[in-house]
Amino acid sequence: MPLYYFSTMNGDRHDDRDDPLDLPDDKAAWSQATMACGEFLKELDGDLKPNREWRLDVRDEHNDLVFSLKLMPEAFR
Secondary structure, three states, rough: OEEEEEEEEOEEEEEOOOOOEOOOOOHHHHHHHHHHHHHHHOOOOOOOOOOOOEEEEEEEEOEEEEEEEEEEOOOOO
């Protein structure tokens, strides 16, 4: 089974998750990424700031980008 690596970016802070996930295919990696996205956002514990991108990237074992989930909160005041 292919390996998938998850990493997050919050503004200029980048966090590579420790271990790759062994998943059957890209569809399973997408499912895992969408579920993990919610968990990672909970971990921010109020640290999500307006006008600062938050992103979850998923790469394969060749370091090719497979998915990127982005959240760009905006402040209008």
